[in-house]
Amino acid sequence: MKKWWHARELSTVAILLAEVLFFTWYLWPEEGRTHPFFNLGNALLIFKYSSIYGIAAIGAAIVIISGGIDLAPGAVIALTTVVTGYLFVNLGLPLWLSAFAGVGVGVAAGLTTSALVVRARLPPFIATLGIMGIWRGAAYIVTEARFYDLSAKLPRGWQIAGVSIDWLGPAVMIVLAIVFQRFMTGYQWGRRIFAVGGNETAALFSGVPVNRVKVLAYVISGVLASVSGVVLAVVQGQGKADLANGYELDIIASAVVGGASLAGGRGSVAGAVLGALIFGVLRNALPQIPGATFYDRLIVGVVVIVIVVMDQVLVRRES
Amino acid sequence: MSVAGRLEFHDVHKSFGAVRALRGVSFEVSAGEAHAVVGENGAGKSTLLKILAGIVRPDRGDVRFEGQPFHPSSPRDALVRGIGMVYQERLAFPNLSVAANIFAGREVTRGVTGKLDEPAMRERTTRLLEELHIPISPDVRMEHVSAAYAQLVQVARAIAFDCRVLVLDEPTTSLTDAEVEHLFRVVLALKARGVTLLFVSHRLPEVFRLCDRVTVFRDGAAVGTHRCADTTTDTIVRAMVGREPPERVARPAVSTATTPALAVRGLTRRPSFSDITIEVRPGEIVGLFGLVGSGRTELLETIFGLAKPDAGAIDVGGKAVAIRSARDAARAGLALVPEDRQQQGLCFNLTLRHNLMIPRAEKSGVVRIDKRDETAAAGAQVERLAIRTPSVDRLPDTLSGGNQQKVVAAKWLATEPSVLLLDEPTKGVDVGAKFEIHNIIRANAARGMACLMVSSDLPEVLTVADRIVVMREGRLQGELAGAAATEESVMNMAAHK
Numbered sequence: 001m002k003k004w005w006h007a008r009e010l011s012t013v014a015i016l017l018a019e020v021l022f023f024t025w026y027l028w029p030e031e032g033r034t035h036p037f038f039n040l041g042n043a044l045l046i047f048k049y050s051s052i053y054g055i056a057a058i059g060a061a062i063v064i065i066s067g068g069i070d071l072a073p074g075a076v077i078a079l080t081t082v083v084t085g086y087l088f089v090n091l092g093l094p095l096w097l098s099a100f101a102g103v104g105v106g107v108a109a110g111l112t113t114s115a116l117v118v119r120a121r122l123p124p125f126i127a128t129l130g131i132m133g134i135w136r137g138a139a140y141i142v143t144e145a146r147f148y149d150l151s152a153k154l155p156r157g158w159q160i161a162g163v164s165i166d167w168l169g170p171a172v173m174i175v176l177a178i179v180f181q182r183f184m185t186g187y188q189w190g191r192r193i194f195a196v197g198g199n200e201t202a203a204l205f206s207g208v209p210v211n212r213v214k215v216l217a218y219v220i221s222g223v224l225a226s227v228s229g230v231v232l233a234v235v236q237g238q239g240k241a242d243l244a245n246g247y248e249l250d251i252i253a254s255a256v257v258g259g260a261s262l263a264g265g266r267g268s269v270a271g272a273v274l275g276a277l278i279f280g281v282l283r284n285a286l287p288q289i290p291g292a293t294f295y296d297r298l299i300v301g302v303v304v305i306v307i308v309v310m311d312q313v314l315v316r317r318e319s
Numbered sequence: 320m321s322v323a324g325r326l327e328f329h330d331v332h333k334s335f336g337a338v339r340a341l342r343g344v345s346f347e348v349s350a351g352e353a354h355a356v357v358g359e360n361g362a363g364k365s366t367l368l369k370i371l372a373g374i375v376r377p378d379r380g381d382v383r384f385e386g387q388p389f390h391p392s393s394p395r396d397a398l399v400r401g402i403g404m405v406y407q408e409r410l411a412f413p414n415l416s417v418a419a420n421i422f423a424g425r426e427v428t429r430g431v432t433g434k435l436d437e438p439a440m441r442e443r444t445t446r447l448l449e450e451l452h453i454p455i456s457p458d459v460r461m462e463h464v465s466a467a468y469a470q471l472v473q474v475a476r477a478i479a480f481d482c483r484v485l486v487l488d489e490p491t492t493s494l495t496d497a498e499v500e501h502l503f504r505v506v507l508a509l510k511a512r513g514v515t516l517l518f519v520s521h522r523l524p525e526v527f528r529l530c531d532r533v534t535v536f537r538d539g540a541a542v543g544t545h546r547c548a549d550t551t552t553d554t555i556v557r558a559m560v561g562r563e564p565p566e567r568v569a570r571p572a573v574s575t576a577t578t579p580a581l582a583v584r585g586l587t588r589r590p591s592f593s594d595i596t597i598e599v600r601p602g603e604i605v606g607l608f609g610l611v612g613s614g615r616t617e618l619l620e621t622i623f624g625l626a627k628p629d630a631g632a633i634d635v636g637g638k639a640v641a642i643r644s645a646r647d648a649a650r651a652g653l654a655l656v657p658e659d660r661q662q663q664g665l666c667f668n669l670t671l672r673h674n675l676m677i678p679r680a681e682k683s684g685v686v687r688i689d690k691r692d693e694t695a696a697a698g699a700q701v702e703r704l705a706i707r708t709p710s711v712d713r714l715p716d717t718l719s720g721g722n723q724q725k726v727v728a729a730k731w732l733a734t735e736p737s738v739l740l741l742d743e744p745t746k747g748v749d750v751g752a753k754f755e756i757h758n759i760i761r762a763n764a765a766r767g768m769a770c771l772m773v774s775s776d777l778p779e780v781l782t783v784a785d786r787i788v789v790m791r792e793g794r795l796q797g798e799l800a801g802a803a804a805t806e807e808s809v810m811n812m813a814a815h816k
Contacts, residue, residue: 186688188685188687189686191673194668194669195669198667202663204645206681207681207682208646208681264668265666266668
């Protein structure tokens with residue numbers, strides 16, 4: 001029987017807690033002042049910005065578990081904000097319809113990628129590198145250096161059912177994390193994704209529809225990146241071609257820190273979201289330390305390597 | 320007495336997880352002799368070679384080379400210290416030239432810059448190839464070199480490194496008779512120059528022809544060393560198996576009046592096989608024998624929907640079926656235990672429970688996984704096939720090869736097929752597991768399953784099959800009743816027109 005404390009997600013939770021404790025201690029304020037890091041408003045900020053990465057990281061984890069890689073989410077996010085912004089601002093469509101059409105950007109990215117991977121037999125790295133360029137390029141062509149100002153058309157201090165719109169991203173991320181965690185562990189499609197990533201030939205010989213599994217993984221990844229894009233467009237109030245530049249690497253890093261193995265067959269949706277929060281806390285807390293802002297990228301790089309090395313040492317000790 | 324090339328093993332142990340590959344191996348290879356190591360699959364021969372090549376380290380025990388302790392840190396270290404390996408597979412760089420392959424890891428360089436001295440290596444390679452009578456150019460890329468010459472290039476590499484010991488691992492498996500002759504001439508010439516030969520093979524006639532002494536491995540131990548001149552093939556076979564060869568198990572006759580469970584009619588897939596017609600009745604075990612390259616594996620994979628046939632039809636239970644994928648095959652009532660359990664059989668990232676339940680779920684179209692039902696069904700398979708594991712939540716690599724093979728069979732038996740296709744079902748498992756697998760096949764046939772078993776293991780085909788169908792170069796050569804067939808009659812059909 002697999003013991004619950006062997007669950008890989010727990011070590012990710014432990015890292016996240018250790019990180020929060022560290023910054024709480026390090027940034028402890030003088031007597032009588034509010035804590036600059038450990039307060040509810042800041043927690044919301046962290047969740048709000050992490051959710052853009054976290055939602056897409058769920059898709060990235062699923063593609064990585066299936067044995068592939070998706071470099072396109074940053075570009076998909078950008079084009080989604082542009083399409084949603086164009087429809088909502090320039091054409092005056094209702095927000096829900098514009099958002100829905102925006103998600104079409106991700107569906108198209110997923111279908112095109114999987115056609116290239118399954119039919120043309122391109123390596124996923126190359127296929128999604130191409131998609132990344134094309135989707136980002138399309139965003140620039142549509143906007144021609146302008147941007148769509150959604151915030152002007154959205155009500156100021158907008159609330160849904162009495163809750164600030166700032167909670168939209170975190171709420172979507174948590175709901176999707178629960179849905180896809182269940183999907184990956186409790187449903188046959190999820191198991192197929194693990195099987196294909198673990199041993200594609202054995203999966204094929206076992207009756208698994210391998211090609212359909214790959215299509216599903218890339219479409220999920222594309223759709224979730226688009227959902228990230230919709231959240232970004234609404235929360236940030238912009239549709240712009242240079243949004244989410246370079247996000248794909250942080251998204252992949254989140255999935256990997258959360259336990260996904262680039263060799264395929266291993267990883268977790270919950271872990272990917274926790275990974276996104278680990279980076280979200282870093283991105284939030286480092287600028288509050290005088291002089292540390294410039295170390296942001298360097299520390300992110302070091303964290304990825306340290307966590308993955310730790311993980312491998314633990315796996316080796318277990319076996 | 321000279322020590323150049325002498326190898327000694329004292330009480331060498333090696334385990335991989337739960338599998339005890341070597342349990343106290345002791346024997347020695349004298350300087351300058353040709354020494355054979357024989358044994359069944361899983362007897363420990365390949366582990367011994369991996370230790371010599373520096374790929375694995377023994378857990379315990381002493382290996383000595385020329386009187387000194389020998390623990391190479393890598394294949395290159397073993398080579399530099401004087402032990403050259405010739406493998407049956409091409410462990411070479413297919414994209415590099417023959418010369419580059421021979422000098423890989425010990426390139427001849429010039430000056431302080433370390434610039435490669437291509438002309439020197441090319442020159443040396445030309446001489447080596449001439450010496451070994453290998454009519455190929457040093458510049459040709461390795462991928463264009465035939466299997467036989469690829470092995471001789473490995474020999475050339477060992478000579479280039481001045482090896483005192485040459486280890487040959489099943490070198491003749493994929494060679495023609497003429498190529499075997501060439502290889503033997505070359506290694507005997509090396510032996511005459513004082514090179515010690517360690518020859519690992521299961522082909523006893525070659526062992527007797529080439530070697531001075533032979534050490535028999537069984538279940539991870541060296542059970543005896545014999546002088547070839549003073550022993551016989553029968554003695555060696557008995558030592559390898561550890562008991563008398565198994566008897567045929569008497570089986571009830573299968574009625575020829577019943578509808579065939581599987582009927583293949585005129586199935587053709589060029590260039591692998593053409594116009595194959597086979598019927599297998601419920602409860603019948605049909606052995607499909609043929610030499611490597613006769614198209615048997617391709618035939619099974621085509622029946623199972625993994626490749627598209629050019630022509631022909633398949634009936635299951637008297638009804639024509641269109642099978643375009645393994646899932647279609649499963650739904651038609653077919654099951655395939657594939658040849659290579661590492662590549663085709665198991666997902667090593669998934670637990671036994673998950674592995675065991677994939678085909679069953681694909682067949683029934685499960686959407687949501689019912690863990691309780693799965694645990695019960697997987698547990699039942701583990702029990703039914705006596706798979707030795709503490710839990711169905713273990714990973715497959717904690718099991719021995721034989722138990723892994725039983726898992727592959729179990730995951731398909733869980734679909735309750737009417738037709739069981741088996742491709743080399745006992746390849747690479749130990750003797751005990753082999754008999755267990757034979758009994759599993761017989762038990763399922765007794766319950767009415769139709770079994771079509773491909774095997775290169777002639778004694779296996781003769782003891783298990785009710786009927787033996789022979790293929791040669793993609794065509795049916797004929798068939799024999801299992802009880803009446805002999806090794807000679809089957810082999811004659813498989814090898815001659």
